[in-house]
Amino acid sequence: MDTKDLGNLSPTNFDKKDNKKNVGRKSNSKLVGDEGEKMACEYLVSKGYKIIGKNYRINFGEIDIIARKNWGLFRKNDKTIHFVEVKTLTDGNNFYPEEHVDYKKKNKYKRLAEIWLSKNKVPENTPYQIDIIAVSFGEICEPKIDYFENIVGG
Numbered sequence: 712m713d714t715k716d717l718g719n720l721s722p723t724n725f726d727k728k729d730n731k732k733n734v735g736r737k738s739n740s741k742l743v744g745d746e747g748e749k750m751a752c753e754y755l756v757s758k759g760y761k762i763i764g765k766n767y768r769i770n771f772g773e774i775d776i777i778a779r780k781n782w783g784l785f786r787k788n789d790k791t792i793h794f795v796e797v798k799t800l801t802d803g804n805n806f807y808p809e810e811h812v813d814y815k816k817k818n819k820y821k822r823l824a825e826i827w828l829s830k831n832k833v834p835e836n837t838p839y840q841i842d843i844i845a846v847s848f849g850e851i852c853e854p855k856i857d858y859f860e861n862i863v864g865g
Contacts (some may be wrong), residue, residue, distance in 0.1 A: 718814070723772060731864075734737065740744045743848065744797075744799050746799070746848075747797050747798075747846035747854075748765070748775055748776065749774070749800070749843040750844060750846050751776060751795065751843055752765070752776060754844065755778050755793075755844075758858075759780055759781050759782065760779065760780055761778060761779050761781045762778050763777050763779055763792075764776070764827075765777070767827055769823065769826060772822075772823050773823070774795075774796070774827060774846075775797040776793075776794075777792065777794055778790070778795060779793065780793075788814075790837060790839060791838040791839060791840055792828070792833070792838070792839040792840075793840055793842050793860075794824040794827070794840070795841075795842045795843070795844055796812060796816075796841070796842070797843075797844050797846065798844070798845050798846070799845075799847075799848070800845075800846075800847055801846070801848045802848065802849050802851075813845055817841065817862060817863045818863075820841045820863060821863050824839055834858050840860065840861040840862075840863070841861070841862050841863040842858065842859060842860045842861065842862065843858075843859040844856060844857070844859075845857040845859070
C-alpha cells in the first residue's frame with residue numbers, strides 16, 4: 712500500500728457498526744500500523760540495518776522489528792541487536808507516537824528482548840538496545856519518521 716493510498720485512514724474513524732462486514736479483514740488502525748511498520752523497516756534498511764526478525768510474539772507481548780547493522784569493509788563491526796517498537800499515528804492525534812511508551816512498557820520491551828535473545832541462543836555478552844521508530848501520517852505532507860535509539864539500555 713502506497714502511503715498516498717492511506718487517505719482517510721485513522722484509528723479514530725473506524726466505524727464499529729460496520730465491524731460485521733469487516734470480519735476477516737484488517738481494521739483501519741491495523742492497516743495504518745502495518746504501513747508504519749513497513750516504512751520503519753524500509754527506513755532501517757536505508758540506514759544500513761539488516762532486518763533479522765519481525766513481529767516476534769509471545770503470550771505477553773510483541774517485538775515489531777529486530778535488526779542489526781550491516782557491516783562492511785569501511786563500517787564498524789557493530790554487533791548490537793536492535794529491538795524496535797514502531798508507533799504509528801495519523802493526523803488528529805494531539806500527541807506524539809513516542810509518548811505511548813512509558814516506564815512500564817520500556818520494562819516489558821526489555822523482558823521481551825531478553826526472552827528473544829535467550830530463545831535464539833545469542834551469547835549473553837551480545838549488546839542489545841530497545842529503540843522506537845515513530846511514524847506520523849499527516850493529511851497534507853509526507854509521513855514523518857523519527858528514530859529514538861536506546862530508550863532502555865541492554
